[in-house]
Structures are given as structure tokens and as C-alpha cells.
Amino acid sequence: MTTFRAHLPNGFDLPKRLARLSELAYNLWWTWQPESVRLFGRLDYDLWERLHHNPIRLLREIGRPRLNQAANNKEYLGLFDRVFTDFDSYMDQTKTWTSQTHPELNARPIAYFSMEYGLHETLPVYSGGLGVLAGDHLKEASDLGLPLAGVGLMYAQGYFSQRITEDGWQEALNNMLDFSSLPALPVLDDTSSSLSAGSGDRMTVEVEFPDRTVTLGLWEIRVGRVPLYLLDSNLDPNSDSDKQLTARLYWSDLDRRVMQEMLLGVGGVRVLRALGYNPSVWHMNEGHAAFLTLERARELVEAGNTFEQAIEKTRGQNVFTTHTPVAAGNDEFPLWLIEKYLAAFWPQLKVTREQFFDIARHQMPQGEMFSMGILALRNSTGRNGVSELHGQVARKMWHFLWEDKPEAEVPITHVTNGVHVSNWMARRLRMLLDLYLGKNWLEHLDEPDLWSKLDEIPDFELWEVRQHLKRKLAFYMRERVRDRWKHGGFHPVQVVSSGILINPYALTIGFARRFATYKRASLVLSDVERLLNIINRPNMPAQIIFAGKAHPADEPGKQLIQQVYRQVKRAETGGRIVFLEDYDMNLARYLVQGVDVWMNTPRRPLEASGTSGMKAALNGALNFSVLDGWWREGYNGHNGWAIGEDKELDSPTVQDAQDAESLYNTLENEIIPLFYDRDQREISHEWIARMKESMKTNIPQFSTRRMVKEYVEKLYVKALSTPSLARAERSDSEVEAGRGRE
Ligand SMILES: *Cc1c(COP(=O)(O)O)cnc(C)c1O
Helix, strand or coil, X not given: CCCEEECCCCCCCCCHHHCCHHHHHCEHHHHHCHHHHHHHHCCCHHHHHHCCCCHHHHHHHCCHHHHHHHHCCHHHXXXXXXXXXXXXXXXXXXXXXXXXXXXXXXXXXXXXXXXXXXXXXXXXXXXXXXXXXXXXXXXXXXXXXXXXXXXXXXXXXXXXXXXXXXXXXXXXXXXXXXXXXXXXEEEEECCCCHHHCCCCCECEEEEEECCEEEXXXXXXXXXXXXXXXXXECCCCCCCHHHHHHHCCCCCXXXXXXXXXXXXHHHHHHHHHHHCCCCCCEEEEECHHHCXXXXXXXXXXXXXXXXXXXXXHHHHCCEEEECCCCCHHHCCEEEHHHHHHHHCXXXXXXXXXXXXXXXXXXXXXXXXXXXXXXXXXXHCCXXXXXXXXXXXXXXXXXXXXXXXXXCHHHCCCEECCCCECHHHHCCHHHHHHHHHHHCCCHHHHCCXXXXXXXXXXXXXXXXXXXXXXXXXXXXXXXXXXXXXXXXXXXXXXXXXXXXXXXXXXXXXXXXXXXXXXXXXXXXXXXXXXXXXXXXXXXXXCCEEEEEECCCCCCCHHHHHHHXXXXXXHCCHHHCCCEEEECCCCHHHHHHHXXXXXXXXXXXXXXXXXXCCHHHHHXXXXXXXXXXXXXXXXXXXXXXXXXXECCCCCCCCHXXXXXXXXXXXXXXXXXXXXXXXXXXXXXXXXXXXXXXXXXXXXXXXXHCEHXXXXXXXXXXXXXXXXXXXXXXXXXXXXXXXXXXHXXX
16 A cells, blocks of 8 residues: 555646546656647647646646636547546456456556657657657557556656757757656655655655765656656755756766766665565666666575575576667666776675676676676576667677677567557548458557558548648647747748748658767768759659757767758759758658658668657558668558668678668659659649558557567566565565565
């Protein structure tokens, strides 16, 4: 029984009939229910847009007259009642996939740790794909009835907003988040026990560093049936610099980075314990959370085990997902830095300095490092990469940890990423599928047979929905420009560069992702004159929309944005190549739903998986990508296009040149002509045939429905049944004994 509770603020002046809107605003379930989105939006669409789809602010700022109007509008009340009937039956559902397929999981919660979560644009505690994947994982866990709890950090400033200057230089704006308008509930200590001494009634936990202790407060985010707990160091007992530890995502100075990761790993375990959880699976989404394995070991050492026994007993329950295909991409810290922050831990683990370093020592050219990847790999039993190719790459990369095994038997498997379908699919498309796939198709979306019914959709109906979505994207770009223009300081060249001249009927290609150099955003611009000839052909215009942020400390990434922007600005593009500022989940939604083609040009095999192309595919866009990550598995020859071949070359320059040649040829000779191959109704049936083929093959496979089920079956269930778990039954009581000290 937990004595802690998340506190739901009441401060909304709502008509009685609509009182439950505030409850909905605090459960992110609404974000993946198109009808609930409408329930908020319909109250005042302009305000809804202006507030960036924040229902809490909307309910606070909209004013009583409009709410009263809605409370007396029959149509609105009908929508309201439908949404709450769905919400209640979702929250109360007892027959879920988990209860029917894996009832053994029911009393055995899964703890999921991630440094970032992409759940909605109003909660900017994500920087990119890793976070969005974690957010989709939670949403799907909720849908499947999986007893999972997420753990992460709450960043007082969130991730930065991006502005692009007239000269193409990225500016980062960091604003303090207003917690009172976030769907984050402070977790309070009902009993006001000793845990929270000196911090009012917030529930707190502590993490010790050698010279001080940092206190963490806790926020709860409700993701359907799944709780997400976010830790926050911005509390009064802490010094000003400790308050800053959770101010931003991924501090680039290593000191703060180590401390952040300790707060997540060590603080996260303590929070779950304080809330009364005893998880049976501990899933680390990337190595940032790997310190959790040490905190779990410490619990058992405290209960009388040796360090080796403690690791042995806990390892079977730990699951580690790696996302990084290059050794240098994993977080690694110099040993002296680890000593500076973790020395206090050694006596508690009953290990010496050298024994401690041996757990994760990594010999690198620059010297010995402490590798979070190695820590996580050594202390887990379930380990996976995020696509088939990435699994291979990971087995090769980490082979030295299992020298006695052949590379193919290195115990790292793969679970290819997926995306949460109802979160990313456009409402209009979903309505069309409701008509042809049957009302409850979402419950069967990972069954390939379901998708053969797509053939029954008349081409023109699908085309019409696609046209609608593309127009929506074009008008959205326009409204963004209008807003920037009105506020002044926006140069005309920025107006053109932001998509004002986009033709909503021309072939539109999207390229949006983090600007890291391996993603080769400028590959398509490597021969600009050729590209301009291709996109400016008479009667066959094509346009390219770029978007993406570079990490503020990534100078080459920012230069890449500038390089792209300088081409975007040229008059010769005719306004057909544009760059949209401030890529976030909202812009991502418009792009993946609105473009015809989703292009991705990573340098193989550095993509690991990628997920944005999956979001585009489920909305009917066609992928045009390097055979890396998920697309190497998704591409079948008729459901999109490949850039380059299914292999890597030794020379990156030769690889770039060959990939660019392949890209231009396919764009010029296949993609554009196919799009404009129209019948008398101005429809390209061949294009739509490819679209249907893409949806049929990609949606069931690259959904989080398939992905989370695979995590359960390949990794979670196995963690439950490993021999070490039988001993962990005993260790439960040891943990209890250990906690007794509190
Ligand atoms: C989906 C998504 C990503 C990840 O996309 P990639 O395919 O990995 O480039 C990044 N940022 C946002 C905002 C997203 O929605």
C-alpha cells in the first residue's frame, strides 16, 4: 500500500456538466484519442492552437461564457459523453492483452527507465527519437494492460526551442516551464514521514555524493493506465547548482552528466521503493540509466550479500536496450570523474576502487574510461539492439566482452522499433480505415491479414484523404509564418524559407530529424544544380521540407543546418525547398501526415533504427531511404524506394557519391514521374498501389503493438523465469529487510 499520492489540482472554473474535462487534461490518454483532441479543440480552435494544444491552459484561460455555451450545446455534449464513455471503459478494462496472454505478469510490475520521454509537445522533456520511442512504449504498454511504470527526469527548462536566423544559424531558446500548466502532478507524502523532512509535504528521496546529498522531488504523469515518475532536483534543500542538475536534457559537461545519470539510476530505484513497487523487470532504455543496476546490488549487499552475489541475483531481471551503433556514441566517463562522484558508493557495495572500475572499464584511445554501455551489458541478461542490422552491429561492437563466443552468439538480440499507431495516424485517415477495416481494427493492427482489406478502399477516397492532409500541412506552415511575421523581426527571405510558396498539390518530400552529421541532411544538396533541374521540371514540380534541431553544443550539426539553409534561401529554388523551425512532436505530426515521400539518408549502419519513416508510412507516405535501420527490414521492392544498396563501402566519400547518384536517379526517373502519372480524375493509381502496399506491409510490423509484445515475449517474460529470479523471490524479503532501516 502506497502512502503517497499524486495531487490533482482543482482551480478550474468549469460548469458542473463539463467538470470531468480537468480529469482528462491530466491523463495523456487524450493525446492519442482524436475525438478527445477535438473535445478540447472545439471549445476554441484559435486559442487551442495558440496554447500549443495545452488543455490545462485552455481550461484555465478560456473563460466561463464559452464553457457555458459548450455545456448547453447538444452536439458538444454528445462528443463529451462519447469520449468519457471510452475513457472510463479504457481505464476500467480488466480483459487486456496482458491479462489474457500473460497473466503471470500481473502482479509483477515492469520498471522502465529512460533519460527522456516524448509524450506530447506540451511536455518538452525529449530531444528526439529515443524519447519519442519511450513515450510510444508507455502508451502501448497502457493499451496492452502491461503493469509498467516509467521513470525519468523532469527538466525545469525542457528541451530548447529553435530559431533560425536569416543567415541560417540556429539559436536555442531556453524557457522555464510553467509546471502549473503541465499535466504533471506533484507526488505528496500523505503521512509526512521522515522521508520528507524539511520539504513541506512533497515526497522526496535522496542521492548521496561524496561531499553532499541531493534531494529529489517527484512528479507523476498519467499515460492512460501507466504512471510515469519524473524526478526533479529543483527543491529547496539543494544548493543552487544542484537545483540545476535537472534543469536541462543532456548537460554536455561531463560532471553534470554523471550526476544526472546517478539521479536517474539511483534516485529512480529509490523512488520506486518509496512508492511501494517491487518490479520484476528493470528495463533500461539506453545506457544512461545503468547506475540502477548498482543501486539494486547495493540493496542486496546491505541485506548481507557479497557484491558478486548481489549482481548475480539481480542481473536476471535487468533488460538493456542499446540504441548506439558506434562505440564513441555510448556515454563513457573518465575514471577520475567516476571516482569523484561514486566513491561514496564503494563501501556500500563492499568493493574496492579497482573492483568497481573493473565492472565497466573500457580501454579507449584517449585512456581508460568507465562505460555506461558495458555496465548495462554486464549487469543485464536481456539485451537488445533496435533493428536486425543494429543487432548485428552491436554483437560485433561488443564481441570483446564475450571473447569465448563466436560473434554470432554474442548474447545481444534485437527488437526492431515501432511507433504507436493511434498516436501518429491522422484522424481523417483513421476515419476512412474505420469504414473499411471494421470499427475495432485498432485492436488487430499487428495482424497482417487485417490489412488486405485496404484493397477495398477506392483509390480516389484514399487520395482525397491524402490531399486533405497535404493541404493541412501547407496551411499550417502558412499560419506559422503569419504568426512570426505579425510579431516583427522576420525577414522576407525567412518567410519564403518557411514554406509560404509551397504548392499543396505538388509532390512533397519530407526530411526531418536531428541534425547530426551521420544523417547526411546535405546529401540531397550535394549537386544543387542537378537537384534544381529535377524539382523545377515543367508540370512536375517537387518540393522538399527540411526540419530538425542540432544539439546546442554540436557545432558541426549547426553548420549543417546553415549549409542547408543557405541553399533554401536561394531564389532559384522557387521557394520549393524550405526549412521549418523548431521540429517537435507537433510539427512531426503535420509532416508525417502531410508529405508524399519521407526521405532518410543516414550513413549506413549508423541509423540503428529510426522511427519517423514508420510514422510517415502509417499515414500513407512512401519511404525513400538508405537500407539502414528499420527500412532495411521494411523495404520489399514495391512499397517505397531504396537509396543505394544493401551494403557498406569502406570509403565514406565514395559511399556519399554513390548514394547521391542513386538518390537523384530514383527521384528523377521513378518517383516524380510515377506521382504525375494521372488518369482522367487526376489520380495516380500506381502511386496508390504502392501506398497500399506500404501500409499493408509496414503498419503491422513497425507498430509498438508488435514491438511491446516482442519485448514482453523475448525479454520480460524471460526475465521473470530466469534462475536468478527464483533466488530473487528470496531477495524480495532481503530487500524488505534492507528497507527496514528507513
Ligand atoms: C519520431 C521523431 C523523431 C525520431 O525520428 P528519426 O526517424 O529517428 O529521425 C525525432 N523527433 C521527433 C520530434 C519525432 O517525432
